[in-house]
Amino acid sequence: MTMTDPRLADTSRFPDPVYTETVLRPLFDGAKDHHVESFRRIDRAHLVMLAETGILSAEQASAIAGALVSIDAELDVPALTYTGEVEDFFFLIEKELKKRIGPHIGGRLHTARSRNDIDHTLFKLGLKERIDVLLGEALGLLEALVAAVEREKSTLIVAYTHGQPAQPSTLGHYLAAVTEVMVRDIERLEAARAIVDLSPMGAAAITTSGFPIDRVRMAQLLGFSAPLNNSYSCIAGVDYTTATYSAIELMFLHLGRPIQDLQFWTSFEVGQIYVPNALVQISSIMPQKRNPVPIEHLRHLSSQTMGRARAMLDIMHNTPFTDMNDSEGESQGFGYGAFASGGRVLRLLATLVAQIRVDPARVRANIAKSCITITELADSLVREAGLSFRQAHEIAAHVARKVVAVGGSLEEGYGPFREAFAEHTGREADIGEDAFRRIVSPEHFIAVRARLGGPAPEALDASLSLYTQALAGFRDRAAARAAREAAAAAELAQRFSALSGGQ
Structure with a gap:
């Protein structure tokens, strides 16, 4: 029996129609939708670098520059439909170059580079742009939080633990806690951006090139802070992706928690937070019902953002440490959804934080019913009556039980206090009724808690x-990054214009 080598019998031609529809067309459309401007920047920067290093002659570089200008002017990218004539968007541009200036010159632009380093540079440019937008929206929320802390720093609320009233605090103090977490989340996103801001260009396929390329110059022209050092890492170390989506996942996981508190605090039974009419929808059948549905949208959009970010980490899990499609076009496009939903959360939450108000009557009533200033009674008995904390705690617990049993208010509990004090100490209390009322008032509770934080x-x-200070630092660093990248873009435009004869 004769065995035929399948390679000799294979008359099929690339691309298979199903492969075209399931892989090549979606990838082409993704590049067309997300990366055209970045492709243009990379081609122009690479051409400038090749000319500056002498890898291409001035005449060759000028011809390629002119052809790139004509391609930009003549190619209607949004109208392009994938035909299968070329493998992907990169080869389409190369085909157009060769058509205009011939393969001998047109094929030289790809000297000393690969789709590997091009792709990761494309993705980094796309991520930097989206991170900057998200950082701007996060700073908008941080600014709203800082303003709300200032506005509400004396506004009493009930603080809860385990779903039960615990102690009085202020809305400003609560929002300050949210603010501190937000500051750390922004720092994490800034740190991720710093990883993204390292250029892979010049790594080529894996090991750089025998040509005398200038990787530092490429990084400068493209607005990166520096080149990523190890060339293998440039095409394999996708920690720029995992760092970005880890930071996003944590930010929206953390935001979901105060959002859930707002849902609870706006319930009819609690009524601690009032949401203005502009952010409330009325039931279609129950006209008395005010539904603060923006909070629900904030909750599910935060969860969606976190889920999309986590999915990106799952996609990268257990993949080989090399260049691979798992981390490339379609995965990057999928991840962009986290930026879209995350931005909606940040903008809406900033608006909500700026407008919510506390219902002081409901807060006062809930403080009175729940005896949550009782901790300060125990503390004051230690400080002012010389009791041990455990003895003071037992007296305070006795008072709270008596007051709650009759549905009273702690400020009216001086009688039970005198009884409990005498029972537990064997002497009369030397704290008078006015002093007792002051000690158990929520204002006093807040005022004496003047320690750090x-x-x-x-x-x-x-x-x-x-x-x-943190907000100002974030804004200053964002402005510095934007100025550096704007300067890089201006220099690239000037250098390329010189090659193309001002076209």
Whole structure:
């Protein structure tokens, strides 16, 4: 029996129609939709670098530059339909170059580079742009939070633990906690951007090139802070992707928690937070019902953002440490959805934070019913009556039980206090009724908690100063990055224009 080598019998031609529809066309459309401008920048920067290093002559570089200008002018990219004539968008541009200036010159633009380093540079340019937008939206929320901390720093609320009233605090103090987490989340996103901001160009397929390329110059022309050092890492180390989506996942996981609190605090039974009419929808059948549905949208959009970001990490998990399609076009496009939904959350939450208000009557009523200032009664008995904390705690617990049993208010509980004090100490209390009322008032509770990070005005003002400094630092660094990249874009345009004869 004769065995035929299948390679000799194979008369099929690339691309298979099903492969075209399931892989090549979606990839082409993704590049067309997301990466055209970045392709253009990479081609122009690479051409400038090849000319500056002498790898291409001035005449060759000028011819290629002119052809690139004509391609930009004549190619209607949005109208392009994938035909299968070329494998992908990169080869389409190369085909157009060869058509205009011939393969001998047109084929020289690809000297000392590969689709490997081009692709990762494309993805990094796309991520930097999206990270900058998300950072701007995050700073908008941070600014709204800082303003709300200032506005509400004396506004009483009930603070909950385990779903139950725990202690009085202020809305400003609560939002300050949210602000601190937000600051750390922005720092994580900034750190991820710094990883993205390292250029892979010049790595070529894996090991750089025998040509005297200038990787530092390529990084400068493309607006990167520096080249990524190891060339293998340039095409294999997709930690720029995982760092970005890890930061996004954490940011929206963390935001989902105060969003859930807002849902609880706006419930009819709690009623601690009032949402204005502009952010409330009325039931279609129950006209008395005010539904603060923006909070629900914030919750599910935060979860969607977190889920999309986590999915990106799952896609990268257990992939080989090399250049691979798992981390490339379609995965990158999938991840962009996290930026879209995340931006919606940040903008809407900033608007909500700026407009919510506390219902002081409901807060007062809930404080009174729940005896949540009782901790300060125990503390004051230690400080002012010389009792041990455990003895003071037992007296305070006795008072709370008596007051709650009759549905009363702690401020009216001086009688039960005198009884409990005498029972547990064997002597009369030397704290009078006026002093007792002061001790168990929520204002006193807040005022004496002036330690670092506490809700008292002086402590909260010190925290506010830190948040304001952090916000200013974020804005300064964002402005510096934007200025550096704008300068790089201007230099690239000038250098390319010189090659193309001002076209």
